[in-house]
Amino acid sequence: MLRLQKLTKTYKTGDQALKAIDLEVPKGQVLALIGPSGAGKSTMIRCINRLVEPTSGGVLLDDVDLTRLGSGALRKARREMGMIFQEYALVERLTVMENVLSGRLGYVGFWRSFLRRYPQSDIDEAFRLLDRVGLLHMADKRADELSGGQRQRVGICRALIQNPKLLLVDEPTASLDPKTSRQIMRLITELCHERGLAAIINIHDVALAQMFVPRVVGLRFGEIVYDGRPTGLTPDKLTEIYGEEDWEATIEKVDDDEEVEAAE
Numbered sequence: 647m648l649r650l651q652k653l654t655k656t657y658k659t660g661d662q663a664l665k666a667i668d669l670e671v672p673k674g675q676v677l678a679l680i681g682p683s684g685a686g687k688s689t690m691i692r693c694i695n696r697l698v699e700p701t702s703g704g705v706l707l708d709d710v711d712l713t714r715l716g717s718g719a720l721r722k723a724r725r726e727m728g729m730i731f732q733e734y735a736l737v738e739r740l741t742v743m744e745n746v747l748s749g750r751l752g753y754v755g756f757w758r759s760f761l762r763r764y765p766q767s768d769i770d771e772a773f774r775l776l777d778r779v780g781l782l783h784m785a786d787k788r789a790d791e792l793s794g795g796q797r798q799r800v801g802i803c804r805a806l807i808q809n810p811k812l813l814l815v816d817e818p819t820a821s822l823d824p825k826t827s828r829q830i831m832r833l834i835t836e837l838c839h840e841r842g843l844a845a846i847i848n849i850h851d852v853a854l855a856q857m858f859v860p861r862v863v864g865l866r867f868g869e870i871v872y873d874g875r876p877t878g879l880t881p882d883k884l885t886e887i888y889g890e891e892d893w894e895a896t897i898e899k900v901d902d903d904e905e906v907e908a909a910e
């Protein structure tokens with residue numbers, strides 16, 4: 647469904663962030679992207695929806711090469727790709743509901759969104775999503791009144807209301823405590839399964855990735871050095887991916903209540 651073909655990004659500074667990446671992600675597959683700082687994980691996620699312009703190569707979403715699209719066609723194609731950010735990227739002074747509905751901006755046109763007149767079907771769907779993530783009672787709260795975990799749930803709803811085929815998720819738990827991180831990863835992966843959605847999750851916490859996804863891709867210096875099941879990530883493999891960096895430091899301490907939570 648998503649195919650990266652010799653995807654390359656060289657920044658103006660000369661930094662070669664991606665070196666001819668080939669990757670296929672089938673429909674409905676959730677994968678984690680791991681690797682040390684500077685490996686090119688964020689660049690890869692952002693080249694897929696062209697928030698960063700690739701230098702060369704192809705990004706094929708259902709056989710349409712996104713790198714060849716003009717701005718109008720790209721805007722339409724971006725509806726198919728929901729994005730979830732580390733810092734949530736909510737509009738703080740707007741309500742939870744308004745933030746979720748902003749995910750429909752690619753569909754409703756400028757004036758309608760400017761006047762915040764969304765179709766009833768969008769509003770109904772926003773309520774359904776908020777209910778699903780346990781935030782229905784917060785719909786009228788301002789975004790700046792929410793905790794980190796709650797903000798990320800709003801970010802997830804905003805991405806899903808786009809009705810995307812693919813989720814691009816950039817460090818979704820980096821600003822959260824370990825327990826909330828696990829809840830958010832569980833929610834993202836459950837929602838992907840429920841909706842048959844593919845996802846690429848850039849995540850620095852290896853243990854968290856291993857807990858929730860069936861496929862892990864390891865990047866190092868802009869190249870894929872691992873692509874396989876989480877169980878194949880032996881200490882040797884991890885040392886190969888992370889090099890001198892201590893990969894054990896990327897594993898967050900698991901709370902004592904982990905077993906209780908897992909049994910729930």
Ligand SMILES: Nc1ncnc2c1ncn2[C@@H]1O[C@H](COP(=O)(O)OP(=O)(O)OP(=O)(O)O)[C@@H](O)[C@H]1O
Pocket residue numbers: 657658659661662663681682683684685686687688689690850
């Ligand atoms: N806007 C930019 N201009 C120039 N170089 C950049 C830019 N963004 C990233 N880079 C460089 O590209 C390389 C890959 O960076 P990227 O942010 O994609 O890595 P990452 O794996 O996501 O790292 P981190 O986990 O620290 O976020 C690094 O060498 C970085 O310095």
